[in-house]
Amino acid sequence: MEAFLDNIVWHSLSGEHSRFASGPGHARRYARGLPALAGFAEPSRPDFEALRPHVTPGEQFYCCDWAGTAPPGWAIEADTSCDQYVWDAPMPEADAAPEATRLDERHVEQMVALAALTKPGPFGPRNAELGEYYGLFDGDRLVAMAGERMQAGRLREVSAVCTHPDYQGRGFARRLTDKIVRLQMARGQVPFLHAMHANEVARKLYARMGFRHRREVVLRVVARST
Numbered sequence: 001m002e003a004f005l006d007n008i009v010w011h012s013l014s015g016e017h018s019r020f021a022s023g024p025g026h027a028r029r030y031a032r033g034l035p036a037l038a039g040f041a042e043p044s045r046p047d048f049e050a051l052r053p054h055v056t057p058g059e060q061f062y063c064c065d066w067a068g069t070a071p072p073g074w075a076i077e078a079d080t081s082c083d084q085y086v087w088d089a090p091m092p093e094a095d096a097a098p099e100a101t102r103l104d105e106r107h108v109e110q111m112v113a114l115a116a117l118t119k120p121g122p123f124g125p126r127n128a129e130l131g132e133y134y135g136l137f138d139g140d141r142l143v144a145m146a147g148e149r150m151q152a153g154r155l156r157e158v159s160a161v162c163t164h165p166d167y168q169g170r171g172f173a174r175r176l177t178d179k180i181v182r183l184q185m186a187r188g189q190v191p192f193l194h195a196m197h198a199n200e201v202a203r204k205l206y207a208r209m210g211f212r213h214r215r216e217v218v219l220r221v222v223a224r225s226t
Contacts, residue, residue, distance in 0.1 A: 004152040005084060005192060005214060009064060010039030011152040020130070022054045029054055029061055033126035035149060035159075036061040038222075048074050052224065060223045062122050070222060078221035080196070083203055087181055087191040089210025096178035100134040103145060107135065110142040111160075118162035121194065127160065134179055136172050144172035146180050156189040161202075174205060181209075 004011040013021040013028040021028040026041040027050035036059075040046040043065040052073070055061065060077055070076045103111060108125050111133070115123035127133070131148025144167060149159035158180045163172045181191045195202040197216060207213065 001153050001155065001190070002086065002214075004155055005086070007039065007041075007043050007065070008084075008150055008152060008155070008157075008192075009037050010041055010043065012150040013039050014041075015153070016151040017130070024050050027051050030124075031126075033124045034130065035122035035124055035127060037122055037150075038063045040066075048222070055224045057224050057226060060221050062219060062221055064217050064219055066220070067218065073224065073226040075223050075225045076220055077223050080198070080219050080221075082194045082196050082217050082219050084214045084217055085193050085195065085206050085211035086214050087185070087210060088212035091185040092178045092182045095182060096175040097134065097136065097172075100136055100176060100179060103128055103133040103135045103142075103147070107142060111135070111145060114142055114145060114162055114164060115160060117164065120160050120162040121196075123160055131156070132180070132183060133160065134176055136176065138167070143167040144176060146173070146176035148180065148184070154189050155192055156184045156187075158184070158191050158193040161193070173202075174209060177206075177209065 020031055020034055022031045023029050027047045029038040029051060038051060038061045046063060046066050048071055112125050133145060133147030135142045135145040137143065144163040146161040147159055148156060150157040158177055161173050161177050184191045195206060
């Protein structure tokens with residue numbers, strides 16, 4: 001099962017999340033409004049041309065595990081990496097954030113704004129359709145959130161973990177991550193997540209919490225240029 005993590009975007013879009021996919025079987029992306037992620041059956045040889053009808057000129061998306069130059073009509077906008085972690089500890093004993101609010105369509109504007117400010121990874125206004133999202137509020141203001149994104153078999157991703165800069169250092173991210181992990185494990189799922197390699201603070205936090213580092217993933221942002 002853990003082998004799915006070697007090509008998790010494609011396995012997610014070809015399996016549990018196929019209803020959210022756009023593109024042919026060997027080259028798929030999450031539909032517009034969902035996270036800008038694309039997956040390929042052979043990630044080292046991505047078939048961008050198969051995705052062309054499903055990507056508008058100038059539109060960006062993230063893809064993993066390939067090197068080399070972009071084909072004609074496509075451009076590499078960013079070349080970076082992230083780290084992949086799998087939960088490797090007992091289930092958290094108690095809900096660490098019982099006061100957290102289940103986020104839904106009423107909170108989309110605030111969710112998108114918080115993600116745009118903190119940049120936890122590709123996030124769209126339809127992300128909440130992919131799983132459960134929870135947030136912490138200061139009055140009516142959403143100040144932290146975490147939720148679920150990809151899924152393949154029993155593997156379930158913890159995603160969009162972020163805290164407004166004015167509220168960092170209070171343990172919100174850890175508490176919400178713990179909450180999502182506990183929910184997933186109660187369903188019999190195996191939590192995993194990704195953190196940008198440059199985000200050392202997040203990577204150290206996840207290691208302390210009980211996530212096992214699995215691998216570093218080459219991550220590129222690609223755009224259709226014509």
